[in-house]
Amino acid sequence: DTGVSQDPRHKITKRGQNVTFRCDPISEHNRLYWYRQTLGQGPEFLTYFQNEAQLEKSRLLSDRFSAERPKGSFSTLEIQRTEQGDSAMYLCASSPRTFMNTEAFFGQGTRLTVV
Amino acid sequence: SQQGEEDPQALSIQEGENATMNCSYKTSINNLQWYRQNSGRGLVHLILIRSNEREKHSGRLRVTLDTSKKSSSLLITASRAADTASYFCATDLSSGNTPLVFGKGTRLSVIA
Numbered sequence: 001d002t003g004v005s006q007d008p009r010h011k012i013t014k015r016g017q018n019v020t021f022r023c024d025p026i027s028e029h030n031r032l033y034w035y036r037q038t039l040g041q042g043p044e045f046l047t048y049f050q051n052e053a054q055l056e057k058s059r060l061l062s063d064r065f066s067a068e069r070p071k072g073s074f075s076t077l078e079i080q081r082t083e084q085g086d087s088a089m090y091l092c093a094s095s096p097r098t099f100m101n102t103e104a105f106f107g108q109g110t111r112l113t114v115v
Numbered sequence: 116s117q118q119g120e121e122d123p124q125a126l127s128i129q130e131g132e133n134a135t136m137n138c139s140y141k142t143s144i145n146n147l148q149w150y151r152q153n154s155g156r157g158l159v160h161l162i163l164i165r166s167n168e169r170e171k172h173s174g175r176l177r178v179t180l181d182t183s184k185k186s187s188s189l190l191i192t193a194s195r196a197a198d199t200a201s202y203f204c205a206t207d208l209s210s211g212n213t214p215l216v217f218g219k220g221t222r223l224s225v226i227a
Contacts (some may be wrong), residue, residue, distance in 0.1 A: 033215070040219075042203050043158065043217075044217075045214045054216065083181065091157060093158075102145070102148075103160045104148075104158075106157035106159070108157045109155075109156070111155070
């Protein structure tokens with residue numbers, strides 16, 4: 001297993017277009033997280049899944065954002081009608097979330113630029 | 116909102132010196148974790164310290180945790196130019212099924 005992978009690594013889109021990002025977590029991890037990070041800031045939580053169930057969504061996640069994890073494996077994050085303020089690095093992480101170990105393993109991120 | 120606050124925001128040191136970064140948080144935690152991020156890349160987990168631990172070591176890293184003061188420190192000894200990165204603390208809250216909450220980070224520059 002090569003870790004958490006995200007696709008694409010970079011995305012440039014015009015304002016108003018829809019974009020979709022994919023995350024493949026480490027296979028045995030039941031937790032999957034999405035974070036957003038802007039320049040000079042720490043990662044901000046967006047949403048997370050326990051297997052296929054979406055357990056929590058941040059208030060940052062407007063109704064233009066939707067995330068799925070249909071079979072408890074890979075996840076997609078879709079942004080509809082993109083705005084310039086959506087430009088950021090979108091990070092995916094997975095975790096085994098056992099009682100003893102809640103370390104998160106991050107992918108390399110998808111950098112979104114909305115022009 | 117961000118639970119953790121790192122201090123300082125930026126730190127510049129000479130190679131071979133020690134670097135100390137601090138993190139303060141607001142609510143009870145299960146554990147506190149430190150991550151490193153090279154420019155434009157994903158985060159890499161460095162070390163996890165549980166709420167009942169006071170100090171932990173991993174190679175050149177030393178982490179302390181003071182739950183009474185709700186603070187932690189990360190010490191990197193004998194720094195190298197390759198340690199140049201941003202360092203984030205992340206708190207795993209006691210309230211159950213919550214995600215890791217990250218601070219804004221300390222940007223460390225190690226000058227050769």
